[in-house]
Amino acid sequence: MPIAETPETLVMGMPQLVSPSVAVARVWAILERDDFNFAEIAEAIGQDPALTARLLKIVNSAFYNLPVRIETITRAVGLVGADTLYSLALTTSVIHSFRKIPTCLVNMNDFWLNSLYCGVISRLLAKEASVLHSERLFVAGLLHRIGALIIYLRLPDKAREILLAAAGDDRLIPGLEKDRLGFTYAEIGAELAKAWKLPEALQEAIRWHLEPELAETHRLEASLLYLANRLKTVALLGFPADDVIRAIPDEVAVTTRLDEGQIMKVMALASEQFSETAAVFMPGVYLQH
Template sequence: MVRCNVSELREGMVLAEDVLTAGGRFLMPKGTTLDHGHLKSLQAWNLSAVSVAAAATPLAPGARDDGAVAAGEAAEIVVRERLCRLDCEHEAGRVLWRLALERETRHRLAGDAVSPGQGESGPHRPGDDTVGRPEELPPPLSSPEALLRDEPKLVSPPEVYLRINDVLRDPISTVEDAAESIRHDPSLAAKLLRLVNSSFYARTLRAVRGRFPAKVDSLSRAVMVVGGRQLATLALGVSVLPLFQDIPPHWVNMRVFWEHSVGCAAAAQAIAGACSRGNPETAFVAGLLHDIGRIIVFKQASTHMAAAMRQAAAAREPLYKAERDLLGFDHAALGGHLLRKWQFPANLEKMVRYHHDLGEPLFIDEPAVIHLADCVATAMGWGASGNRHAPPLDPAAWEALGLTGEELTRLVPVMEARLAETMHSFFPDRDGRP
């Protein structure tokens, strides 16, 4: 590790430590490979120097690194297929293409034949050998409600959710009320404390330094740091994870599925904060649960889902479009229906239900956050939920959020760092169970 003046930084250098502004604000995570956007951002914050990894031995002038060339070519094939439905002439599309290609290339240079999170795109694909040929397509399902009726576990939400929901609905609830609603579930409490102690809330923890110990070790303190209603909202989302542990592995790798969901959650939280569109904790939970309807279809209508996945792969289209053809509705509508049945807050239901259908709600700002976050997570290859192709970005969502390509370039490394840390918070063991 070496200390390098910002004026001497070059594209391709790798940060050896997290970068903070002079005021202590988290800016970029350790491990970021610097590009043109990163360099401009560091200069704009008037930083004097940062720590970077010691440079590898440079090639002689005119020499060719055949391994790097091969990795880059293989990565481009994968990314071009994954982003075939994304408009790469659009400002956001150009950024995601470049960042996805850099990430894919890095993983290949590190020796990964398939990038982390892409397990469902490997030689054996869910549904390939468990359902009939396309001409034997099953009939559309009658309704989302009929699908939910067949799963007793989903008729009512977890007990801890009911306690949390009481707190959310009570305008005079106290700090202790919020903590008490969570305390009876030790596993949930542990996940929330790990989350609050992560870099997800690094800036907040720095702001309250002196009032609390460096480590938040109780729910009451967590409520004081994050806010009672915000912590309860986070708990709503996290409490749902254990309900979906028994999906057969030949259908979906649940750790990979939750990696995509957590990636979308981290992206949504960062986007909401950067754009001031809604509450970042609500955005995080909506991102975490945005594909919950797809898990239900895997459980209750696996034949339909297998056929939909084959159709989407053959047509090189996003999976939600094939779901509409073969189910009569998509996973977003089903997930929204479940959250309404469970009486989740209306804005959470709206963000999940309409993240693929921004033409429906009157105000699209909050669904647009999840729409863009899902696009980012899929484009970057953070986990997988059955999609092989990133959904096209709705220009109306980009305009509603008011982001620039430069801002998105700065945000994506932050999202990826939060994804890694949050996955460790939720899944500290090796089997991927929440």
């Protein structure tokens, strides 16, 4: 009788994805020390010219809207923070890692654009909620469905059954995964975030964004990601914004303390910022869309 898969075994069974690029791994090793300096981080990132170029492009884009142009990674670390730069470096690397998923299961262009929209909304909601380091919520939004890709790669037959049963309604997928696999994509995503040594707030936001009321230490982040995941359907699937807002659970509304006016403001800003952000973070994907 075959041993049942778990989120842990699925993630550990793909070491090529669990292990980040050499440059990103070096940055994490430096961050684990108490006595690191920005020059060391810049040197580690500088070993990967493509990664260096992507990060400088992000820092100099409207995503940060800095008043001066940043020419070096050392300066970038000083402005956005070492942890944030690590998360951004990992994220841009991850986008290039998943290339062998059957197109019959997922369109990767649509997957990343969908995830990007969630990231844009998450970041804007975090700003409205006065969360420090709102870029972390952008990363959480961008990676919130990353566990689904592991299911597609490791359990393609089960994934196909789940997608057929959902019949195009993504809202049904977590329940179907729980019934047929015993866990959801969110649980796998949290295991990946843990393996990648992302901050605990990101791990928990990804793990509990489907059930934010169960989050213990980072309920606000999980609630904001839950809300962003719901609100992205407004723009991507054309659902009425009012319907989505009315369906927000009381626990999420109390935790985030965001009113309808703030949420509508975020949706308007997200619509304005999406194209520009996509062009910066994933130009190849965006141009193919």
